[in-house]
Amino acid sequence: LLTAAIGLVLSAVGILIGLWIDWFPAQGSTQADDIDTLWDVLVICSVPIFVGVTAVVLFCAREFRQKPGEEHLDGPPIHGNTKLEVVWTAIPALMLVTLCGYAAVVLSNIEEAPASGQENRVAVTGEQFTWTFEYTGADGTKFSTNQLYVEQGKSVRFDVRSKDVIHDFWVPEWRMKIDAVPGITTNYRVTPTKTGIYPVVCAELCGLGHAFMRQSAHVLPPEKYAAWMQRMTERQTAGAAPAADGAGGQTASADGKAVFTQGVGATGATACGACHALADAGTSGATGPNLDEALAGQDAAAIKASIVDPNAKITDGFGEGIMPANYAETLTPAELDALVRYIADATKK
Ligand code: CUA
Incomplete structure (x- = not known):
């Protein structure tokens, strides 16, 4: 009786701890509530x-243990108890089936497409050790970013x-x-409910840089998201057009030195100077190679190759993946082009 009482008290304490403590981060999507309720149940x-x-x-171990003087005794033979066995099989089976049914309903709810059929789409690509997010603008223009941007209150489908x-x-x-599985495309959708900046995390051990495979998700209100979309699309077409009509890709908006020292805020591309020292730019970053030494005398094609495929020249594996492989994207x-021209000029001196 005492054991049963202790068991009941511990159960109650366990449930209270499970439900009262705020284990989870704040709910940021319409899917979150269903999932948290499933957890509670x-x-x-x-x-x-x-x-x-x-x-x-524990009770049986104490109550029915072998006591001194019982070394040679054997317990009475037991022939089973059909009623008891039926009960302890039926109850768990019933619970399991019920929970499975409930979980299936939750799964179908959270995966359901919005009734309007209107939703945003983002192609998500994972690689060691970075995420790239690809968008398609209303006019079909594609662009990639290093930070995730989504619209508050609108369903977004991720193809991963x-x-x-x-x-x-x-x-x-x-x-x-x-x-994110090589060779196939997986997906899920969410409807973000709260604006703000949230972490994007890699949740599958994927190599030495796994712990650093973290970026940001920016949830913007609809009007800001639309403005962001517009700006990104224009930026992309403004950058691509001169190259297409043979003007050499030189545009007023692309300043190689600015990219080097400040990065590109719109896509989250970091400043080269944050990690690389370059005398001309006045940067002293020491995470990556000193570019005055590493790129001295190299031509534009070689410099471009080092940016597009940062790991290509690393032969000992040391430092691999530190520079995001998607940087050029x-x-x-x-x-x-402007960045390559700038670095080529700066390292020639
Ligand atoms: Cu990618 Cu862990």
Whole structure:
């Protein structure tokens, strides 16, 4: 009786701890509430079972242990109890089927497409050790970013791919999470409810840089999102047009030195100078090679190759993946060309 009482008290304490403590980050999507409620129900069902089974095991170990003088005794033969066995099979089976049904309903709710059929789409690509987000503007213009931008209150569908190993695309506040598997495209959708900046996390051990595979998700109100979309599309077409009509890719907007020292805020491309020292730019970053030494006398094509495929010249594996492999993708062609020209000039001196 005492054991049963202790078991009941522990169950109650367990459930309270499970439900009262705020284990999760704030809910940031319409999917989050369903998922958190499912968690609560599972806690309520599983804590008493765990505590109950443990209590019975401990009780039996104490009550029916072999006492001094019983070394040669054997217990009475037992022939089973059909009624009891039916009961302890039927109850868990019933619970399991019920929970499965409930979980299936939750799954179908959170995966459902919006009734209007209107939703944004973002192609997400994982690689060691960075995420790239690709958007298609209303006019079909494509552009990539290093930071995720989504619209508050509108469903967004992510098509998730991987270039190398298995990663996992996760924004904890949205609760949804899915593997990025090489060779196939996986997807999920969320409707973000809160504006702000949230972490994008890789949730699958994918190599030495796994822990650093973290970026940001920016949830913008609809008007700001539309303005951002417009700016990014214009930026892309403004950068690409001069190259297409043979003007040499030289545009007023692309300043190689500015990209080097400040990066590109719109896509989250970091400043080269944050990691690389270059005398002409006055930067002293020491994370990557000193470019006055590493690129001295190299021609524009070689410099461009080092930016487009930063890991190509690393032969000992040391430092691999530190410079984002998608760096060049977050620049417009004009910005990339301007950056290459600038570095070529600066390292020639
Ligand atoms: Cu990518 Cu862990």
